[in-house]
Amino acid sequence: MAEHTLVVDSVLYSVGERKLLSDIFLRCGTGEIVGLLGRNGCGKTTLLKIIFGTKHTDNKHISIDGKVYQQPYLHTGLLAYLPQQDFLPNNISLTKTINLYLPQEEKQDVLKQNKRLQKHFNKRAGELSKGELRYFELLLLLRMDVKFLLLDEPFSGVEPLYVEQIEELLQSHLPTKGFLITDHDYRAVLRVSNRLILLTDGACRPISSPEELIDWGYIPAGTATEK
Numbered sequence: 001m002a003e004h005t006l007v008v009d010s011v012l013y014s015v016g017e018r019k020l021l022s023d024i025f026l027r028c029g030t031g032e033i034v035g036l037l038g039r040n041g042c043g044k045t046t047l048l049k050i051i052f053g054t055k056h057t058d059n060k061h062i063s064i065d066g067k068v069y070q071q072p073y074l075h076t077g078l079l080a081y082l083p084q085q086d087f088l089p090n091n092i093s094l095t096k097t098i099n100l101y102l103p104q105e106e107k108q109d110v111l112k113q114n115k116r117l118q119k120h121f122n123k124r125a126g127e128l129s130k131g132e133l134r135y136f137e138l139l140l141l142l143r144m145d146v147k148f149l150l151l152d153e154p155f156s157g158v159e160p161l162y163v164e165q166i167e168e169l170l171q172s173h174l175p176t177k178g179f180l181i182t183d184h185d186y187r188a189v190l191r192v193s194n195r196l197i198l199l200t201d202g203a204c205r206p207i208s209s210p211e212e213l214i215d216w217g218y219i220p221a222g223t224a225t226e227k
């Protein structure tokens, strides 16, 4: 049984007349990577922001270990969120960013010893390539003391070699964390996830085989579904 459990239920969210999210239930435990797939504009980012607590809706039930939170991000030790867009300060070096996000020195080792990142430590976030920055952001969040990570397109712009390394990194943190991950590199999501959910028509549908993604029209018929 998972040590910690995140439960998301009864989320309602409308954009104008359109009900974007209407039948949402998902659960994620530590030790799990839940892959959230869905077509452009179906509401994946909106859902992650609602779970994190930075997007408001009156109708939601977000609980961690049975305790209900309105804005989980205001509480330390619960969630971290990797947004689609850059989020790190751009006026300080990566070294200072590491000190800012990870004030405890023992948390910094993995980053400071990372051969790929070392040569960039004096640069600012905006001076990295998109893929380098994504990799740095992820390593940073993975070292944070939180139970769950919400990752919005972690593989975006990342070269294949490092996609594989990120997959391994996520797996290596499973003993202490749970992940909710969305990305259009669905093959990477299939490889890394223990469980899959398709967000379609405002609802979360559990997916038990990659072929179901074809049946739901998320990937075209004839697409190879092997990992």
Ligand SMILES: Nc1ncnc2c1ncn2[C@@H]1O[C@H](COP(=O)(O)OP(=O)(O)OP(=O)(O)O)[C@@H](O)[C@H]1O
Binding pocket: 015, 020, 038, 039, 040, 041, 042, 043, 044, 045, 046, 047
């Ligand atoms: N700031 C906004 N103003 C108006 N509509 C918005 C806004 N943000 C999102 N939406 C609407 O919500 C829908 C869902 O957006 P969201 O970013 O959650 O989708 P997504 O599934 O993450 O898409 P993608 O896969 O393209 O990243 C969009 O189609 C858009 O119509």
